Amino acid sequence: MLEYAFMRYGFIASFFISILCGFMGVFVVSRRTSFFTHTLSEIGFAGAAFGLFIGTSPVIGMLIFTILSSLMIGTVGNKVSRRESSISVFSGLFIGLGILFLSLANTQSSYATNILFGSIVGIGVNDLKTLITLSVIIIIAILLIYRRLKYNSFDGTGSHFNAGYDTAISIIFLILLASTVSVTAQIVGSLLIFALLTIPASAAKFFVHNVWGMIFLTFIFSLVGTWAGLYFSYITDWPVSFFIAAIESAFYLVAISYDRLKNHD
Amino acid sequence: MKSKVLTVEHLNVAVEDRTLIKDLSFSVYGGALTCVTGENGVGKTTLVKALLKCKRHSTKQVHFLVRPDEVQYVPQFRNVDDDYPLKIKDFVSLSLQNSFLPWLTKSEKNRIQKVLEMTKLTEIENEPLGRASGGQKQRAYLAQALVTDPKLLILDETTASLDKESRIYLLQVVVDIIKRTGAAVMFITHDPELIRRFGDYNLEIANHHGVMHEVKGDQASC
Ligand SMILES: Nc1ncnc2c1ncn2[C@@H]1O[C@H](COP(=O)(O)OP(=O)(O)O)[C@@H](O)[C@H]1O
Ligand SMILES: [Mg+2]
Numbered sequence: 001m002l003e004y005a006f007m008r009y010g011f012i013a014s015f016f017i018s019i020l021c022g023f024m025g026v027f028v029v030s031r032r033t034s035f036f037t038h039t040l041s042e043i044g045f046a047g048a049a050f051g052l053f054i055g056t057s058p059v060i061g062m063l064i065f066t067i068l069s070s071l072m073i074g075t076v077g078n079k080v081s082r083r084e085s086s087i088s089v090f091s092g093l094f095i096g097l098g099i100l101f102l103s104l105a106n107t108q109s110s111y112a113t114n115i116l117f118g119s120i121v122g123i124g125v126n127d128l129k130t131l132i133t134l135s136v137i138i139i140i141a142i143l144l145i146y147r148r149l150k151y152n153s154f155d156g157t158g159s160h161f162n163a164g165y166d167t168a169i170s171i172i173f174l175i176l177l178a179s180t181v182s183v184t185a186q187i188v189g190s191l192l193i194f195a196l197l198t199i200p201a202s203a204a205k206f207f208v209h210n211v212w213g214m215i216f217l218t219f220i221f222s223l224v225g226t227w228a229g230l231y232f233s234y235i236t237d238w239p240v241s242f243f244i245a246a247i248e249s250a251f252y253l254v255a256i257s258y259d260r261l262k263n264h265d
Numbered sequence: 266m267k268s269k270v271l272t273v274e275h276l277n278v279a280v281e282d283r284t285l286i287k288d289l290s291f292s293v294y295g296g297a298l299t300c301v302t303g304e305n306g307v308g309k310t311t312l313v314k315a316l317l318k319c320k321r322h323s324t325k326q327v328h329f330l331v332r333p334d335e336v337q338y339v340p341q342f343r344n345v346d347d348d349y350p351l352k353i354k355d356f357v358s359l360s361l362q363n364s365f366l367p368w369l370t371k372s373e374k375n376r377i378q379k380v381l382e383m384t385k386l387t388e389i390e391n392e393p394l395g396r397a398s399g400g401q402k403q404r405a406y407l408a409q410a411l412v413t414d415p416k417l418l419i420l421d422e423t424t425a426s427l428d429k430e431s432r433i434y435l436l437q438v439v440v441d442i443i444k445r446t447g448a449a450v451m452f453i454t455h456d457p458e459l460i461r462r463f464g465d466y467n468l469e470i471a472n473h474h475g476v477m478h479e480v481k482g483d484q485a486s487c
Pocket of ligand 1: 280281285303304305306307308309310311312
C-alpha cells in the first residue's frame with residue numbers, strides 16, 4: 001500500500017492534521033466552540049464560492065469570510081454564537097450564500113463542493129507543504145499564548161476578571177481556528193476537519209484530566225482514526241472519510257461508556 | 266501597621282442608567298477582613314466589578330495601591346458543571362500568569378502544593394473539579410486565587426452555598442492567610458455570624474448609600 005505516493009502522502013498528512021487537531025481541538029471543546037466550528041465549515045464554503053465568484057482563489061475568500069466572522073463572534077460575544085437557533089440561522093444563510101455565489105461564478109463548482117466533502121486521499125506534495133507550514137505556525141502561536149489561552153479556555157470567568165487582554169486572547173484563538181479550518185478544508189474537506197477538531201478532544205477529556213494529557217491523547221485518537229481509516233479504505237475501497245468518522249465516533253462512545261461505568265457504580 | 270491597598274472616594278455605582286450606590290467612600294486595608302453587606306440586589310457585585318475595571322488605571326474615585334496582578338477576585342458564579350474535566354490541582358494552577366512558559370516551574374509546583382494543603386485539597390488534588398462537592402469547589406476557587414499570593418483578595422459570596430461548618434472552615438483559612446501574609450480581603454456576605462466572628466470592618470450598603478465601620482470583635486468569646 002505504501003508503494004503508492006498518494007497513500008504515503010495521506011499518512012503523512014494525517015500525522016500533521018492530527019497534531020493540529022490535538023492543539024486546537026482541546027481548546028475548541030473546552031471553550032464550547034464546537035458549534036461555531038461547524039458553522040465555520042459552512043461560512044468557509046460560502047467564502048470559497050465567493051472567492052471563485054470574484055475571481056481570486058477560493059482559499060482567500062475562505063480566509064476572509066472565516067476570519068471576519070471570528071472577529072465578529074469574538075467582539076460581539078460568544079453567547080450569541082452558542083445559541084442553537086442562531087447557529088441554524090447562520091448555517092442556513094451561509095450555505096445559501098455559497099450556492100448563490102457558485103451559480104453566479106458558474107465555474108469549477110466541483111472545486112467548492114470539494115471544500116465540504118474533500119478527501120485525505122489524493123493530495124499532492126504542495127498540499128503537504130502547506131499543512132506542515134500551518135502546523136508549525138499554529139504550534140508556535142499556541143505555545144506563545146499557552147498559559148493565557150489555558151486560563152481563558154478552562155476558566156473563562158476567572159480569566160475575564162483576573163487576567164488582562166482577555167478578549168484579545170479569544171480573538172487570537174478564533175483567528176487561529178478560522179485559519180486552520182480554511183487551510184485544511186482545501187486539502188481534506190471541511191466536514192472531516194470539523195469531525196477531527198471536535199470528536200477526539202471530546203473523547204479524550206473523559207480519560208485524562210490535565211491539558212497536556214488531553215492534547216496528547218487527542219492527537220493519538222486523531223492519528224489512530226485517520227491511519228486506520230486510510231488502511232480500511234485501501235482494502236475495501238470505501239470512502240476514507242466514512243471510516244475516520246466511524247472510528248472517531250467509536251472512540252467517543254467508548255469514552256462515555258467508560259465514564260458511566262467509572263462514576264455510576 | 267496597616268497599609269492601605271485601595272481607596273474609594275465619592276464613587277457612584279450604576280448599571281445602565283440606574284444608580285445603585287451614591288457617593289461611596291471607603292478604604293481597604295492590608296491585614297484586615299473587610300466585609301461588604303447589604304440586601305440582594307443592592308449592587309455589591311456591581312460595585313466590585315466597577316472597582317476591578319479600574320485595576321489597571323486608577324481614577325479619581327478608585328485608587329489601587331497594589332499592582333493589577335496582585336488583585337484576585339473570586340466571582341460569585343462560575344461555569345463549572347459536572348463534566349468539567351481538569352483536575353483540582355490543574356484548575357488551581359490556571360491563574361499563574363506571571364510567566365509565558367507552557368509548563369509549570371518547580372517553585373510554582375511547590376506553591377500549588379502549599380496552597381492545596383492550606384485549603385485541605387491535597388487528598389483530592391487529582392480528582393476532576395466537576396466531581397467535587399460544593400464546599401470543595403469553593404475551596405478550589407479560593408486556592409486558585411491564593412496561589413498567586415494576592416495583596417488584595419475579593420470574595421463574592423464564596424460561602425453562600427455552604428453549610429455552617431464549611432463556612433467557618435473556609436473563613437478560618439482566609440483569616441489565617443491574612444495573618445500570615447498581611448493581605449487585604451474584601452468579603453461579600455450575608456452571614457451576620459461570620460461578620461461578627463471574623464470581620465474587622467463592615468461596609469454596609471443600604472438605601473443607595475454605603476457606610477463603613479469597625480466590627481466590635483467578639484473573637485475572644487468564640
Ligand atoms: N448587566 C446588568 N444589566 C442590567 N442590570 C444589572 C446588570 N447586572 C446587575 N444588574 C442589576 O443591578 C442590581 C444589582 O445587582 P448586583 O450587583 O448583582 O447585586 P448584589 O450583588 O448586591 O446582590 C440588580 O437589581 C440587578 O438586577
Ligand atoms: Mg452579588
